[in-house]
Amino acid sequence: MSLNLEEQKKLEYSGYRFVGKNGHAGTKICHWTKKSLLNQGVCYKEKFYGIESHRCLQMSPAIPFCHQKCSFCWRDLSLTRTEWEGDYDDVKTIIDGAIEAQNNLLCGFFGNDNADTKKLLESKEPNNAAISLAGEPMLYPDIDELLAEFQRRNFTTFLVSNGLMHEKLKNLENEPTQLYISLDAPNNKVYKDLCNPQINDPWEKINKSLEALSTFNSRTCIRTTCVKGKNMKNHEEYGKLINKANPDYVEIKAYMCVGYSRERLTLDNMPTFHEIHDFAEKIAKEINKEIINDSEISRVVLLK
Template sequence: MDGNVPPSLIEALKKQRYHLVGKHSAVKRCRWFYESLIHDRACYKQKFFGIKSHQCIQMTPSLFYCTQQCHFCWRTQSGDLQVTWNELELPNWDDTEEIAEGSIRAYQKILSGYRGNPKTDPQKFQEALDPRHIAISLAGEPTLYEPLGELIRAFHMKQFTTFLVSNGTLPSALSSLSEEPTQLYISVCAPDEKTHRKTCRPQIPKAWERLMETLEILPSFKCPTVMRITSVRNLNMSNVEGYAKLVDRANPTYVEPKAYMHVGSSRLRLGYRNMPTH
């Protein structure tokens, strides 16, 4: 692991069942991976896009690093758990192939725990032995990882589809990707700059202007694009007209509003009452 990261954080993440890969990447079991194997339930990506939940790897190449500290984020941020580190002090990046192979090995280790579970669907378990999808979305801001396009290509060469989720604050990194993902998500969790500062707590200057630049270039992507809005009660659910203007500006393929869920380290920052009731 990167020397900038406190050992106590590493131990905390392991207890939270993060499977660390190299110095700065990780894989974690998605709730819907479990639900699919045990209860025959799937997430929206299966319903809308045909991505089978039990064949999906949830990973990040930038576990400890982000340009924002969003209140609603489930990840452990600097200052949580009485642990601090510089989220913008970037490491020497690991090789893309090492991350790709390490992520697959971590997934296989997670899957092995279901082999002897009598509740595991045997057919789905066999399918899960051959994962087909990568969600680059677990934690941190993936566009901080400089060879991100090469990592996406490494997964594509292994016949994976890829969903990339970004907060949009690094438009130059997105526009210079050497390979586009199968689908690109941009988190737009505020209708205006004031709400963005309050909700997303950017750690870099001109974050709102950078996000607006990303929305401007979104139509230039060949892959399907998604504008994702995490709605937090009493924080960012006003000014609906502002959101509508941003949708018009970005012209995404899809708009995905989702409710904030009171899970992970977000429970240190928000209350149960912040989950929308409708």
């Protein structure tokens, strides 16, 4: 089953808005969308890839569902189901509802004298979907059609997957603009300790997704969330895994000590930007790529 009303209310208190009638899809205003509307900065995705932060729709079709319970996840993992259960809403309902919910959440900015009027008007018509808010989007039964509907509406799509549904990934008929696979460990032991997978043979499944990544026509990216004292080691092993995937980009990003992750990790696990940069340099040498961009405030480095 999806989230009940009490569970939804708990997440709504944190800024989520649910759409549809089955309690599995929703949106949440990104910190950088708000910042951009006030001309106080933009998301690193705008700096790296040209995605306009004020027109980005941060959403998920599968908020309650994920195969992992990662220690660095900022979500409340007590609400997470590891397999899809119950009915699901259609893609038009989800997209229409997410856009409407985002507009409702942003309406207060129209009364803010510091807000950029041009950006505010543009924000009412988002044109990028960051399908990464919470949960594993590949678990949504109609993910292929969701990507297709966004494309019909002239959206770009950034889809972030944990790589545990390699068959479904390989069989996507509608590719996102940019496909991310999360690679948060150099080997199976570190992966199990850090990501707490809830299904059988997860490391084997991730490796199959890495192998499949090079067959995609879309832009591809490996993202590594770095947790100090946990997974910032064995860069040679990371290199072999990344080379197998042959992605267009690699993002080396710091774990941020926020939300419910603070119950599992501490500030000591959050790497500095300098530490992220050093680790990215080691990875770059292993995969014959270069650091081409970075964002100090988001503690992320981009390799190409």
